[in-house]
Amino acid sequence: MSEFAGLVAAVTGGASGIGAAVADLLADRGAAVAVLDRAPAEGGRHLAVTADVTAPLDEAMARVVDGLGSLDILVNCAGISAVGTVEDAADDEWRRCLDVNVVGIARASRAALPFLRGSKSGVIVNISSIAATAGLVNRAVYSATKGAVHALTLAMAADLVGEGIRVVSVAPGTVDTPWVTRLLAGADDPAEEKRKLAARQPTGRLVTADQVAEAVAYLASPRSGATTGTSLAVDGGMSGLRLVR
Numbered sequence: 001m002s003e004f005a006g007l008v009a010a011v012t013g014g015a016s017g018i019g020a021a022v023a024d025l026l027a028d029r030g031a032a033v034a035v036l037d038r039a040p041a042e043g044g045r046h047l048a049v050t051a052d053v054t055a056p057l058d059e060a061m062a063r064v065v066d067g068l069g070s071l072d073i074l075v076n077c078a079g080i081s082a083v084g085t086v087e088d089a090a091d092d093e094w095r096r097c098l099d100v101n102v103v104g105i106a107r108a109s110r111a112a113l114p115f116l117r118g119s120k121s122g123v124i125v126n127i128s129s130i131a132a133t134a135g136l137v138n139r140a141v142y143s144a145t146k147g148a149v150h151a152l153t154l155a156m157a158a159d160l161v162g163e164g165i166r167v168v169s170v171a172p173g174t175v176d177t178p179w180v181t182r183l184l185a186g187a188d189d190p191a192e193e194k195r196k197l198a199a200r201q202p203t204g205r206l207v208t209a210d211q212v213a214e215a216v217a218y219l220a221s222p223r224s225g226a227t228t229g230t231s232l233a234v235d236g237g238m239s240g241l242r243l244v245r
Helices: 017-028 059-070 090-117 140-163 176-184 188-198 209-220
Strands: 010-014 032-037 047-050 073-076 123-127 166-172 232-233
Touching: 010 017, 010 059, 010 090, 017 032, 017 073, 017 209, 032 059, 059 090, 073 090, 073 209, 090 123, 090 140, 123 140, 123 209, 140 166, 140 232, 166 209, 176 188, 209 232
Parallel strands: 010 032, 010 073, 032 047, 073 123, 123 166, 166 232
Antiparallel strands: none
16 A cells, blocks of 8 residues: 555654554555654664654654655654552652653644645644543553543644644554553563453453554545544444443
8 A cells, every 4th residue: 555655754652562553554555754762773664763752852853854855744652651549649750741641742743843834634643542531440640641632632633724734643442562561560460460451441352553553544644634633542442332241
């Protein structure tokens, strides 16, 4: 497929997990892709740009355009998680998660917008979460940040629709990523904890990074030009189904 031929995409957090799957799929479908990450792999198929979303990203976005010629798609994948209740989290953890998950999207989008305005297919895709709209146990800080991402997506879409720039989000359920693997490694019974994570999704299995990437590609495609200000759930039915077991 070459639906992204001639288009340039920048993917924050693109060195691993969902971000890496997104970068590879967009490239498979014809896009030139830049991976923005604190430790991107050099010498691969994507343009590697060392960047941290907790700092200004204007220089990083300029390197993308210098290296690939333009910018049409920004995918905000960079993010961190947190486990615990509202009582467990110290102020520093709140600041850290909000800085990466919410302000990081703002920094990347702000830096990308001068270039996206020059595109006929400008689009920003934010990675949200089922935690934005469903109450999950021991995810107070993370849920708050993803709720903010959901609201921010709508606000940005409203601000930019008149300029022809679409803003959308993808809300995954629990995704089988390196972060989840590290989380499970600290459990008393990692296999049982993974079973529980899979079981809470109606499909009975974890979401894969490739499945999230497919949703991102759908929303980022010029074929989705009538879609903005929306969130696409990729959560195994978790947000909408209530099954009797």
